[in-house]
């Protein structure tokens with residue numbers, strides 16, 4: 450058994466009185482591709498935002514590559530993690546957002562370079578070269594000097610992916626990255642994700658409504674319902690031959 | 706009634722213009738002070754402790770609701786006798802502090818509005834890319850927050866420029882004071898004061914144009930109308 454790159458241990462998350470995640474246990478192996486499906490409001494986004502440190506769990510632990518994300522050791526006791534600790538663990542994680550969140554005041558090359566230069570302190574020339582290569586890979590090698598506002602939604606999302614990939618995270622999070630796109634632009638973005646997935650080494654967690662896509666690339670599918678993992682297994686088990694009745698009802702909606 | 710005299714005009718001109726360096730220098734100094742000190746208010750307001758941000762808001766409100774002239778007089782005449790921190794300052798320094806602090810409260814608000822205009826998604830992207838607090842502000846937040854506020858900042862510069870003659874009340878010898886001196890010597894206020902008005906016009910009008918140009922240039926750098934983050938895109942909800 451390989452050690453998991455990410456482990457959720459009894460993760461619980463409430464917003465005020467509302468309990469959104471009710472005890473999540475989950476292992477993600479290195480290079481594993483995990484698709485997360487489930488009805489709106491079931492907590493899919495919250496699960497990955499906890500790992501990106503955009504939200505803090507109410508209780509439970511998240512272990513990333515052997516390190517506790519939200520807690521650290523101090524004088525022999527486990528205390529709440531400070532920003533330095535969070536930052537050191539966070540460097541293993543990357544995220545692509547539903548609405549791209551590109552930096553509008555930077556060209557797309559600068560969008561990709563900025564964290565390499567300002568966070569990883571990599572030499573500017575090398576950062577430029579690595580970013581240009583990554584943008585080439587997502588099919589935008591011709592548009593390096595353009596601003597995000599000059600691109601289509603699909604192109605923006607590909608820049609966002611290049612920006613996250615160039616940081617070489619061990620785990621990449623995708624939150625419904627095609628659901629803000631015009632239908633005809635969805636394909637080009639899925640294509641890029643598929644290419645990344647094939648390369649292998651990086652673990653990926655994809656919140657998605659694209660069932661065919663999940664069936665195609667995922668090693669494991671989680672069906673989230675009401676803040677718990679109601680079903681998990683291979684895409685064949687979960688999507689192609691669902692046994693859980695709520696899951697069957699949920700999938701019904703995607704079959705036409 | 707006395708007639709307009711070009712002789713007086715040209716006689717007074719060199720003398721009044723001598724004060725221009727002081728007036729312009731004071732404007733620049735006050736404005737720079739206000740620009741820098743404005744950040745102080747903005748960041749103090751962001752301290753996530755209720756009582757601190759409340760106190761800061763209250764102090765800013767107090768400074769804004771008090772006439773700058775009163776503040777100027779306070780710093781010049783009353784501050785030296787304040788226990789512990791009190792000291793005597795030159796009129797020029799007092800003017801920088803008085804007008805600078807007064808306008809910094811407005812400028813702090815301008816910065817705040819610029820920062821509030823930044824989409825939540827930008828903060829989240831910065832975090833996802835593991836930016837430090839300092840780098841996040843200097844490369845992501847402020848470069849987006851400040852350019853849209855430039856027209857507002859420019860307006861405050863021009864408003865402040867027109868308040869600069871207040872400094873003459875505590876003895877800063879700018880163009881207004883020199884015009885008044887000339888008037889008193891020659892019993893002739895019409896021409897020197899006209900010169901003062903003209904100088905203000907000649908300086909503030911091109912400044913307004915320059916600010917407009919700057920605004921255009923800043924806007925061209927990126928399309929501000931484009932939603933930068935998690936605002937939903939109207940059409941094309943791909944299922």
Ligand SMILES: Nc1ncnc2c1ncn2[C@@H]1O[C@H](COP(=O)(O)OP(=O)(O)OP(=O)(O)O)[C@@H](O)[C@H]1O
Pocket residue numbers: 464469487488489490491492493494495496
């Ligand atoms: N910051 C927040 N404050 C309060 N409630 C929140 C917050 N974020 C999420 N929630 C609530 O938590 C629940 C789960 O939200 P989450 O975004 O994780 O669902 P989701 O499965 O991603 O849904 P969708 O498919 O609509 O994106 C929802 O009921 C939501 O209203």
Ligand SMILES: [Mg+2]
Pocket residue numbers: 493494495625
């Ligand atoms: Mg969601």
